[in-house]
Amino acid sequence: MNEQDLRGLIEDVRRGKLSRRGFTRAMVALGLTAPLATQMLMHSGVAVAAEKPVYKPTKRGGGGALKVLWWQGPTLLNPHFAVGTKDQDGSRLFYEPLAGWDPDGNLVPVLAAEIPTVDNGGLAEDGTSVTWKLKQGVKWHDGHPFTADDCVFNWEYVTDPATAAVTIGSYQDVKVVKVDDHTIRVEFKKPSPFWADAFVGSVGMVIPKHLYEPYKGAKSREAPANLAPVGTGPYLFVDFKPGDVVQGKLNPDYHMPNRPYFDTIEMKGGGDAVSAARAVLQTGEYDFAWNLQVEDEILKRLETSGKGRVEILPAGSIEHIQLNNTDPWTEVDGERSSIKTKHPFLTDPAVRQALNLLVDRASVQQYIYGRTGIATANYVNAPEKVVSKNTHYEFNVDKAIKLLDEAGWKPGADGVRAKNGVKLKAVYQTSINAPRQKTQAIVKQACQKAGIEVEIKSVTASVFFSSDVANLDTYPHFACDLQMYTTTMTQPDPGVFMRQFLSSEVASKANKFQGRNITRWQSEEYDKLHQASEKELDPVKRAALFIAMNDLLIKNVVVIPVVGRPSVAAAANNLHAPLSGWDNNTYALQDWYRDS
Amino acid sequence: MSRYLIRRLLIAVPSLLGISLVLFTMLALAPGDPFGELATNPAIPPSVQASLRLKFGLDDPIPVRYLHWLTAMAHGDWGFSFVSRMDVDKLILQRLPTTIGVIGASQIVALLIALPVGVYAATRPYSIFDQIASTFALMGFSLPPFFTGLVFILVFSVGLNWFPFVFRSDLSASGLAWWWEEFKQCLMPITVLATFQAATWTRFVRSAVLDVIRLDYVTTARSKGLPESGVVLKHIVRNALIPVVTLIALQLPIVFSGAIVTEQIFRVPGIGSLLISAILANDTPVIMGVTFVFACLVVLFNLMADLIYGWLDPRISYR
Numbered sequence: 001m002n003e004q005d006l007r008g009l010i011e012d013v014r015r016g017k018l019s020r021r022g023f024t025r026a027m028v029a030l031g032l033t034a035p036l037a038t039q040m041l042m043h044s045g046v047a048v049a050a051e052k053p054v055y056k057p058t059k060r061g062g063g064g065a066l067k068v069l070w071w072q073g074p075t076l077l078n079p080h081f082a083v084g085t086k087d088q089d090g091s092r093l094f095y096e097p098l099a100g101w102d103p104d105g106n107l108v109p110v111l112a113a114e115i116p117t118v119d120n121g122g123l124a125e126d127g128t129s130v131t132w133k134l135k136q137g138v139k140w141h142d143g144h145p146f147t148a149d150d151c152v153f154n155w156e157y158v159t160d161p162a163t164a165a166v167t168i169g170s171y172q173d174v175k176v177v178k179v180d181d182h183t184i185r186v187e188f189k190k191p192s193p194f195w196a197d198a199f200v201g202s203v204g205m206v207i208p209k210h211l212y213e214p215y216k217g218a219k220s221r222e223a224p225a226n227l228a229p230v231g232t233g234p235y236l237f238v239d240f241k242p243g244d245v246v247q248g249k250l251n252p253d254y255h256m257p258n259r260p261y262f263d264t265i266e267m268k269g270g271g272d273a274v275s276a277a278r279a280v281l282q283t284g285e286y287d288f289a290w291n292l293q294v295e296d297e298i299l300k301r302l303e304t305s306g307k308g309r310v311e312i313l314p315a316g317s318i319e320h321i322q323l324n325n326t327d328p329w330t331e332v333d334g335e336r337s338s339i340k341t342k343h344p345f346l347t348d349p350a351v352r353q354a355l356n357l358l359v360d361r362a363s364v365q366q367y368i369y370g371r372t373g374i375a376t377a378n379y380v381n382a383p384e385k386v387v388s389k390n391t392h393y394e395f396n397v398d399k400a401i402k403l404l405d406e407a408g409w410k411p412g413a414d415g416v417r418a419k420n421g422v423k424l425k426a427v428y429q430t431s432i433n434a435p436r437q438k439t440q441a442i443v444k445q446a447c448q449k450a451g452i453e454v455e456i457k458s459v460t461a462s463v464f465f466s467s468d469v470a471n472l473d474t475y476p477h478f479a480c481d482l483q484m485y486t487t488t489m490t491q492p493d494p495g496v497f498m499r500q501f502l503s504s505e506v507a508s509k510a511n512k513f514q515g516r517n518i519t520r521w522q523s524e525e526y527d528k529l530h531q532a533s534e535k536e537l538d539p540v541k542r543a544a545l546f547i548a549m550n551d552l553l554i555k556n557v558v559v560i561p562v563v564g565r566p567s568v569a570a571a572a573n574n575l576h577a578p579l580s581g582w583d584n585n586t587y588a589l590q591d592w593y594r595d596s
Numbered sequence: 597m598s599r600y601l602i603r604r605l606l607i608a609v610p611s612l613l614g615i616s617l618v619l620f621t622m623l624a625l626a627p628g629d630p631f632g633e634l635a636t637n638p639a640i641p642p643s644v645q646a647s648l649r650l651k652f653g654l655d656d657p658i659p660v661r662y663l664h665w666l667t668a669m670a671h672g673d674w675g676f677s678f679v680s681r682m683d684v685d686k687l688i689l690q691r692l693p694t695t696i697g698v699i700g701a702s703q704i705v706a707l708l709i710a711l712p713v714g715v716y717a718a719t720r721p722y723s724i725f726d727q728i729a730s731t732f733a734l735m736g737f738s739l740p741p742f743f744t745g746l747v748f749i750l751v752f753s754v755g756l757n758w759f760p761f762v763f764r765s766d767l768s769a770s771g772l773a774w775w776w777e778e779f780k781q782c783l784m785p786i787t788v789l790a791t792f793q794a795a796t797w798t799r800f801v802r803s804a805v806l807d808v809i810r811l812d813y814v815t816t817a818r819s820k821g822l823p824e825s826g827v828v829l830k831h832i833v834r835n836a837l838i839p840v841v842t843l844i845a846l847q848l849p850i851v852f853s854g855a856i857v858t859e860q861i862f863r864v865p866g867i868g869s870l871l872i873s874a875i876l877a878n879d880t881p882v883i884m885g886v887t888f889v890f891a892c893l894v895v896l897f898n899l900m901a902d903l904i905y906g907w908l909d910p911r912i913s914y915r
Contacts, residue, residue: 083634168644221676226681242680242687243873270860271762272860279762282754283757283760466878471627512642
């Protein structure tokens with residue numbers, strides 16, 4: 001799949017041979033995101049108008065109470081401090097960005113009057129700036145008008161390092177200028193292909209200047225509005241108990257007509273995913289439940305009660321196995337898996353290929369994840385010619401054995417293969433989580449047949465995912481041969497996500513294991529491709545670059561993708577709740593309504 | 597008496613200091629990191645985590661951090677949660693009414709069951725009533741609350757649809773309707789907790805009363821021709837209560853700490869669920885706040901138990 005193929009596909013969309021949704025799905029299958037796919041179409045002059053979600057109510061309010069269940073409740077309501085989706089989702093009840101991402105990857109204006117394009121003059125041709133026109137007549141919940149000053153202030157607030165805002169990554173490389181009271185210009189230091197980052201989606205929620213100005217920088221924690229948000233959103237703040245409940249009531253001055261439908265909203269936290277699913281699907285006590293990491297079999301059984309439905313949305317999370325390129329068993333300068341070492345057998349391409357053949361993804365999907373884990377790209381209904389040969393997967397023990405035999409790995413007396421005194425014995429770690437342990441068992445069994453001895457190790461999630469520099473069991477230390485977890489593509493653009501394989505990002509003692517390259521794989525070719533993608537302004541060429549990077553990873557078996565994890569939610573049967581895998585669960589809360 | 601009280605309170609100070617030191621050191625040495633989630637997110641630059649650690653003083657050596665915490669605590673400043681950035685005392689106060697309401701009520705219910713049943717069973721040992729009470733008690737404390745909790749949910753929420761199983765701290769009704777809703781949602785968690793507690797206490801009361809009932813002064817009282825109710829209440833129960841008081845006093849601080857498992861099952865926003873989520877998030881100031889208050893309460897209730905002995909048995913004197 002190169003640039004030419006992509007252009008061909010776009011042409012098919014233009015002629016109507018391929019639907020836009022089909023194109024988007026094909027791009028997602030290639031490891032790209034829906035927002036990027038839409039960008040490609042827009043850039044190529046294919047008209048993309050976001051489909052307006054159906055909204056039937058003809059007046060504001062009258063919908064009673066909306067009760068939603070987030071089994072890990074929001075713990076803070078300042079969007080610039082919100083790390084997890086739970087906090088972002090909670091903040092989105094009250095705060096709004098200039099634009100959000102719909103499920104097909106289209107930008108939908110929220111506080112912006114329109115989406116900037118080259119045609120309407122919003123996007124600079126040279127990719128150095130984007131001009132946002134703000135909606136007029138929008139009011140903060142306390143009656144103050146929303147203006148360009150608020151947007152400029154948000155940029156100042158976030159970029160002050162003393163504020164310690166987690167959204168800083170999206171704002172630090174831009175400059176925000178006020179053009180007039182309802183227009184701002186975001187200027188990039190260098191031509192930037194991905195312009196819809198600052199002020200968009202989950203990192204884009206805007207907080208009011210008049211309440212936060214005294215609390216910029218070191219005093220950011222003390223702002224009273226941190227615990228009692230005043231935003232522009234569909235609901236007014238009522239009460240907040242961290243981890244327990246967030247309450248809101250209808251905003252009579254909301255800037256979209258006939259919205260919101262519900263008079264009050266309650267977001268309840270606590271408990272576990274299974275009982276959250278039960279409360280929506282079986283007893284109907286609640287209208288909506290978020291992030292149901294529950295075995296599919298249980299979900300199916302609960303669904304038979306007929307009170308609610310399970311909503312499965314494609315998103316950018318992938319459960320994958322990483323192969324260590326460095327030697328975890330030799331200590332160099334007090335550091336295991338040091339970049340100065342080479343892994344004794346995982347650097348042999350034959351062993352890597354064999355391991356790739358030994359992961360039975362189909363069984364993992366069929367017996368463990370069901371609808372909640374889709375085995376790699378090829379399961380997606382994509383047109384035949386899109387399926388890249390490199391992303392094809394296969395489970396074949398005999399082929400793996402043949403590969404190992406040819407490479408000179410001979411079985412020893414104990415059945416374990418060896419070459420030059422190096423035995424194929426690997427330690428395979430992951431966090432404690434039932435589906436992961438089952439996956440480990442499936443992989444171990446197949447490896448055993450092929451003469452690779454696999455020792456299984458499970459680490460408590462709170463330790464595995466911590467950034468404790470002193471603890472060898474965390475995933476960035478990677479003090480073993482193989483490890484498995486899910487990475488989440490939190491951003492609509494793969495640019496940041498793909499940094500995980502840059503040579504300069506290798507995790508090491510020197511950078512306190514904060515480097516993003518955990519596999520410690522280094523490739524000049526990859527680095528060059530990534531560099532090019534940061535400059536390339538043509539979305540189609542850029543997509544081709546990302547695909548090339550992705551193919552490099554798969555060809556070299558840097559990681560073995562196991563299953564893609566869509567986001568799973570449950571909703572009451574009569575609830576209309578537009579959701580998007582590229583934005584927060586509550587991104588379109590103003591459009592939620594109930595059939596009466 | 598007052599000298600005794602002052603001495604006991606003074607002894608409490610070093611033990612509380614010791615407890616806080618041990619707690620703090622253990623939390624500081626335990627693996628985990630309040631900002632782990634920042635590290636796993638590729639969109640957040642590592643500098644954010646570094647500046648947060650600096651801002652919250654996490655990079656200081658442990659003794660310095662402990663002294664900071666101690667001096668702040670002495671000034672009445674409990675610190676703030678790393679996760680929600682809210683003051684710890686506020687977080688605890690938010691959850692106190694629910695905790696005391698639900699857990700407190702369950703303890704009272706347990707006591708109201710355990711005392712009469714235990715005493716009555718002991719006055720008629722091996723009668724049918726005693727047998728039935730013993731059987732139920734055995735069942736009660738053999739079944740863990742998480743099991744009975746789930747069974748209750750399956751039967752009364754899913755099966756019969758009588759009660760909600762998600763506890764709401766923000767009921768919108770008012771007046772009588774509010775009380776009815778509150779009653780409905782409290783019934784299952786209180787019953788689960790109370791049956792477990794009552795079962796243990798019933799066995800305990802029964803054996804304490806049995807110990808006393810055979811003593812000579814009880815026989816004397818009976819032979820004087822005193823009415824049976826007087827003998828039981830004035831001579832037996834009052835003396836049998838001493839060990840029972842110790843047990844209950846030691847368990848009462850649990851009312852504050854909450855019931856972690858039961859709170860999780862019914863989503864009761866009590867201090868137990870606050871504690872468990874703080875532990876999972878490595879939110880040290882909150883864990884310190886909750887456990888330290890808990891330690892203070894244990895010390896205090898111990899003292900109260902000692903004082904109640906004197907009232908129950910005037911032979912015990914305080915020096």
